[in-house]
Amino acid sequence: MYKLTSGLRRSLSSALIGRRNQHQKATQTIGEEFQEINIPVPWGHIAGKWWGRTDVKPLLGLHGWQDNAGTWDRIAPMLPAHISLLAIDCPGHGLSSRFPPGLPYRITDHIFVMRRIIHHFGWDKISILAHSMGGVQSFVYASVYPDKVENLISIDAFKPLSVNPDVELDKLGHDIDKFLETDSRKEVKPSYSYTEIVQKLYHGMLADSLTEESCKILLKRGIQKSGDGYYFTRDPRVKIGRLSGWLHETVLSLAANITCNVLFIKAIPGFVYESPDIANETLDVVRKSARRYEYHIVEGQHHVHLNNPERVAPIIINFLNTTLKEP
CATH class of the missing domain: 3.40.50.1820 (Alpha/Beta hydrolase fold, catalytic domain)
Structure with missing residues (x-):
C-alpha cells in the first residue's frame, strides 16, 4: 500500500481545488x-x-x-x-x-x-x-x-x-412629409387590455418574428398603464422611415x-x-x-x-x- 506524503497530499488537494474552481468558473x-x-x-x-x-x-x-x-x-x-x-x-x-x-x-x-x-x-x-x-x-x-x-x-x-438612389429620392421626400405630419399631430394614446396589447405586438411583427412569451418580455419596458388599460410607450415618430x-x-x-x-x-x-x-x-x-x-x-x-x-x-x-x- 502506498502512503501519501504531506507534500504530495497538499499538491493533490491544490490540484483538485483548482479543477473544481475552474469548473465553477466555467459554469458560473x-x-x-x-x-x-x-x-x-x-x-x-x-x-x-x-x-x-x-x-x-x-x-x-x-x-x-x-x-x-x-x-x-x-x-x-x-x-x-x-x-x-x-x-x-x-x-x-x-x-x-x-x-x-x-x-x-x-x-x-x-x-x-x-x-x-x-x-x-x-x-x-x-x-x-x-x-x-x-x-x-x-x-x-x-x-x-x-x-x-x-x-x-x-x-x-x-x-x-x-439603396437605389432613384428610388431613395422618391422615398425620402415621402418620409420627410410623413414625419412632419406625424410630428405636428397631437399624439393619441389608445388604451388596450393587456391581452389585446400582447396580441397587437405579436401580430404586428414581421413574419411571426416574436412568440407571445417574447412579446410579454418586451412589453415589460414597452407599455405604460392608462386607466384600465395600457398603451405603447415608444415614440410614434420612430416608425417614419430612415430619412436617409x-x-x-x-x-x-x-x-x-x-x-x-x-x-x-x-x-x-x-x-x-x-x-x-x-x-x-x-x-x-x-x-x-x-x-x-x-x-x-x-x-x-x-x-x-x-x-x-x-x-x-x-x-x-x-x-x-x-x-x-x-x-
Missing part, C-alpha cells in the same frame, strides 16, 4: 439580477439594464427597431460571470426619453447617442452586442471609430440597407474600415431585407478587414435570441471567451 453565469441605469443626456435620459459586475467595462447591448433593452433578458443571464452587459433603450424606445419635437430618428443620430454613453462612463474601447437596427448602428459606429471597438456581435442584421439612405458603394467603404473582432449570427429564415448577393458582398469585405471574423447560421426567426436563446448563447459565449480578457 451573470444570473437574473440587474440594475436599472439612467444616463443623463441634453434632452432627458437614456435608460438601461446592467447585468453583472459594475466594476468592469460591460458589453453595450443595442436592440432592434421598436424593441427595447428587454430584448436581452434571456441571453444576459446565460453570459459568463466575468462578463457584464449594459443594455440600453434607444431614444424613443422603452424607458428612454424621446427626441425633442421636430427631430427625426436616424442611424447617424444613434452614433451620437453611443458616443455620449461612452463619454459618460469614460470608456475608451467598447464591445457591442446588437440585434437588427442595433446591428446597423454598430456597423456604422465600428466603421467611423475602427480603433474604438474591440468586438462587434450582431444578430440577423448587420449592415445598412444598400446609403449607396452600396458607401456601405462597402464603411465595411472595409471595420477592423475589430466580428461575429455575425444569421437566423434562417430570419428576416431578409435585401438581396443576399448584396449582403454577402459586404460580409466578404468585412471578412478581409476584421481582425477576427466568424459567421454562424442558426434556425429561427428574426428574434431568435429572445425566442430561442439556447441556439445563440453558446456561440456568443465561445466568441467572447476567445476575444475578451478576464478582468
Whole structure:
C-alpha cells in the first residue's frame, strides 16, 4: 500500500481545488439580477439594464427597431460571470426619453447617442452586442471609430440597407412629409387590455418574428398603464422611415474600415431585407478587414435570441471567451 506524503497530499488537494474552481468558473453565469441605469443626456435620459459586475467595462447591448433593452433578458443571464452587459433603450424606445419635437430618428443620430454613453462612463474601447437596427448602428459606429471597438456581435442584421438612389429620392421626400405630419399631430394614446396589447405586438411583427412569451418580455419596458388599460410607450415618430439612405458603394467603404473582432449570427429564415448577393458582398469585405471574423447560421426567426436563446448563447459565449480578457 502506498502512503501519501504531506507534500504530495497538499499538491493533490491544490490540484483538485483548482479543477473544481475552474469548473465553477466555467459554469458560473451573470444570473437574473440587474440594475436599472439612467444616463443623463441634453434632452432627458437614456435608460438601461446592467447585468453583472459594475466594476468592469460591460458589453453595450443595442436592440432592434421598436424593441427595447428587454430584448436581452434571456441571453444576459446565460453570459459568463466575468462578463457584464449594459443594455440600453434607444431614444424613443422603452424607458428612454424621446427626441425633442421636430427631430427625426436616424442611424447617424444613434452614433451620437453611443458616443455620449461612452463619454459618460469614460470608456475608451467598447464591445457591442446588437440585434437588427442595433446591428446597423454598430456597423456604422465600428466603421467611423475602427480603433474604438474591440468586438462587434450582431444578430440577423448587420449592415445598412444598400439603396437605389432613384428610388431613395422618391422615398425620402415621402418620409420627410410623413414625419412632419406625424410630428405636428397631437399624439393619441389608445388604451388596450393587456391581452389585446400582447396580441397587437405579436401580430404586428414581421413574419411571426416574436412568440407571445417574447412579446410579454418586451412589453415589460414597452407599455405604460392608462386607466384600465395600457398603451405603447415608444415614440410614434420612430416608425417614419430612415430619412436617409446609403449607396452600396458607401456601405462597402464603411465595411472595409471595420477592423475589430466580428461575429455575425444569421437566423434562417430570419428576416431578409435585401438581396443576399448584396449582403454577402459586404460580409466578404468585412471578412478581409476584421481582425477576427466568424459567421454562424442558426434556425429561427428574426428574434431568435429572445425566442430561442439556447441556439445563440453558446456561440456568443465561445466568441467572447476567445476575444475578451478576464478582468
